[in-house]
Amino acid sequence: xxxxxxxxxxxxxxxxxxxxxxxxxxxxxxxxxxxxxxxxxxxxxxxxxxxxxxxxxxxxxxxxxxxxxxxxxxxxxxxxxxxxxxxxxxxxxxxxxxxxxxxxxxxxxxxxxxxxxxxxxxxxxxxxxxxxx
Numbered sequence: 001x002x003x004x005x006x007x008x009x010x011x012x013x014x015x016x017x018x019x020x021x022x023x024x025x026x027x028x029x030x031x032x033x034x035x036x037x038x039x040x041x042x043x044x045x046x047x048x049x050x051x052x053x054x055x056x057x058x059x060x061x062x063x064x065x066x067x068x069x070x071x072x073x074x075x076x077x078x079x080x081x082x083x084x085x086x087x088x089x090x091x092x093x094x095x096x097x098x099x100x101x102x103x104x105x106x107x108x109x110x111x112x113x114x115x116x117x118x119x120x121x122x123x124x125x126x127x128x129x130x131x132x133x
Contacts (some may be wrong), residue, residue, distance in 0.1 A: 015089075031117065042107070044108065044111060044112070047104055047107060047108040047111070048108070050104050051101060051104045051108065054097055054100050054101045054104065055101065056098050057093075058094060058097045058098065058101065061090055061093050061094050061097065062094055064087075064090050064092070065091075068080070069130060
């Protein structure tokens with residue numbers, strides 16, 4: 001990794017800007033999609049696993065939003081008045097995770113539709129793995 005990139009990575013991490021961090025770390029790969037390379041396509045199980053992981057992360061991040069929902073405007077102002085940067089990070093993560101989940105669900109829907117209408121062989125998305133846990 002080039003040394004000129006390290007300050008950008010540290011700044012993105014400090015700011016909790018996960019999108020910027022991902023773009024800095026991945027560079028041209030940030031916009032990569034498994035649809036670009038059929039050999040790298042996710043299996044149905046892999047997509048379901050990714051969706052479950054994103055759902056868990058969303059639930060964890062949304063706990064704060066559920067607490068805010070129960071607060072009066074005065075309680076909100078006293079709790080979050082000088083922590084708006086932190087609140088913005090939470091809101092951004094929730095929306096980013098929602099976008100990620102939507103993309104994964106769309107990809108899963110496309111694969112299931114293609115399998116059901118016979119345009120692809122379901123075995124093309126089976127990646128045999130031998131897990132050791």
